[in-house]
Amino acid sequence: MSNRSIKIAEAIKAAMRDKKVTQQELADRIGATSQSVIAQRLRVNNLSVDIVLEMLEAIGYELVVQEKKRGRRAEGQFSIKRGDS
Numbered sequence: 001m002s003n004r005s006i007k008i009a010e011a012i013k014a015a016m017r018d019k020k021v022t023q024q025e026l027a028d029r030i031g032a033t034s035q036s037v038i039a040q041r042l043r044v045n046n047l048s049v050d051i052v053l054e055m056l057e058a059i060g061y062e063l064v065v066q067e068k069k070r071g072r073r074a075e076g077q078f079s080i081k082r083g084d085s
Helices: 008-019 023-030 035-043 049-058
Strands: none
Touching (some): 008 049, 023 035, 035 049
């Protein structure tokens, strides 16, 4: 994953790529009815924290909240940006 600010859906997609998890595999892991549930979630601009946590946990990631800081992130970390900007 890069050291840039990205949207949460992009972060989840990047985590899925890193772990080589397909949308179908993620759907199976969270008990979703089909891959299309994951595709739909990844298109939404406003995912709930519960859904984000569920998806991240299923692919072996966690959400960490910390004080905002400048500069580059450590390898494998990234900053989530807000909205469409």
